[in-house]
Amino acid sequence: MAEPFHCDFSGRLFLGHLGNQMLNAADFHSTDRGFGMKYLMSIKRSWVLSRLAIEMVEMPAQYEHYSVETWVESAMKFFTSRNFCVSDASGKVYGYGRSIWAMIDTETRQPTDIYAIDNGAINNWIVADKPCPIEKSSRVKMSENADFVRSIDINYNDIDINGHVNSVKYIEHVLDLWDVAWYREHRIKRFEIAYVAETHQGDKLCFYREPTAENEYCVRLVKTEGETQNQVEVCRCKIVFC
C-alpha cells in the first residue's frame, strides 16, 4: 500500500519508495531461488546494482494497493538484467522498471562469474519473452558544461548495512534538486541512474545538472572524499519530466 508518509505533497508515492520496493522485490525473488544476498554473503559474493531505470504512466496514490512483479530477463557472465512491472489488483499498469546487476567478490570487490553459482542455475529463472515495454538504459552522455547546483554532506540516515550510501538515497537527493513548485507542474516520466562508485559517511556529494532536451535533464554526482579530498564520479542520472 502507498503509505501516507511515503507520498509526496500531491498524495502520490515518492519515486524513491517505489525504487525501494523494486529492490525489495529483487531481494525476495532471488532469495526464493537460492541467489539471495544472505546466501551470497556466506560465499563472499554480493549483488551490486549497476543501473536502474523506472518509467511510470502514473504513480500509485495514497492508500492505493500496488504490486511489484519482477523477473530475470537475461544473464551473462558478469551481468544480469532484471525487470519490474508495477500494477494494481485490477491489472492496471502504473509503470515498469529495468535493472542491471553485477555479482562481485566481496573481498576483491571485482566482478565474478554469475554462472559459477550453483552450476549456472540462473538459467533456470530466465524469462526472456515477457514484455517490458520501456527502453533499456543507455549511457548517460553529459558535457563538461553541467552546472554545479549544490553539495550535501552524507549522514547517518544515508548509509545502509553495506556501509555506503544506499541506492535509493541517491535517487531522493537527485530529485530534491527540483522544488515543490516544479513538481506541481511536472511529473517524473522516466528516471535512470547508473552507479559508478560508492559514497561513505564523511564524504561530500556535489550535484552537477545539465538540460539535455525539453523537460530532460542529466545529473552527475561527484563525491569529495572526507580524508583525501579526492574527487570521484559516483553516479549519473537522466530524468525526463512531463
Next chain:
Amino acid sequence: MAEPFHCDFSGRLFLGHLGNQMLNAADFHSTDRGFGMKYLMSIKRSWVLSRLAIEMVEMPAQYEHYSVETWVESAMKFFTSRNFCVSDASGKVYGYGRSIWAMIDTETRQPTDIYAIDNGAINNWIVADKPCPIEKSSRVKMSENADFVRSIDINYNDIDINGHVNSVKYIEHVLDLWDVAWYREHRIKRFEIAYVAETHQGDKLCFYREPTAENEYCVRLVKTEGETQNQVEVCRCKIVFC
C-alpha cells in the same frame, strides 16, 4: 518486516522508520473506529501530532518481523494520548511509544473539541489500564547556550501531503547530527520530540544542540522562513543514548 533498506549500517531498523510505522498504526486504528484522517478531512478537522516519545530495549534487525500495537490511553477536550508497543510474534517486546495528538479545525488551524466528534465516541476506545512502562513526555528544557550545529534546506522529499515537513523527517534530520562512528558506540535508548510549528519548502532549518546529562542531548530546531527570514522554533527533541 524490517526491510534491508530501512536498516542502518548495523543492520537495525532506523528509528525514523519505526516512527513512521507508529504513525501508520495510529492512522489505521483511528480509521477503523471512525476517527481517521480521511473522515476528519471531510468535516474540516485533522489530527495533529503534538508529541512523540519512543523508548527501545532493542531495535528490530534486518528481515525480522515486528508488530506495532496501538491504543488510546486517555482523551481530554483538546488532546488525546495514544500509546504503542512494538513486539515480535513470540511476544518479545522491542520497545514502547507514547504520543499526544490535538484535533484542529483545518480552516482556522485552531484546536477543536475531540468530544464533538460522533457524540464523544472516543470514550468507547479508551483503554486506560493497559501498561505502557515508559515515562510520559515532559517539557524539553533548554538553555540559551545550545550550540549551533548545522542548517539544512527543506526539499521536495521532506514535504508530505499536508504541504509541510513530515513528522518523521524531523526525527531523521535530528539523528543525522551524530555520525556513523557515534552510532557504532551508542544506541538510541529514548527519543522524544515536541512539535511546535510547521516547516515548508523553501524554509531553512537550523539545529541547536545542548548536552543535558551523560549521553543525553536536547536539540532545538528553528526555521528561517524563505520569504520573510523570520526565525521560529519548530520543534524540540531529547535524545538519550546508551
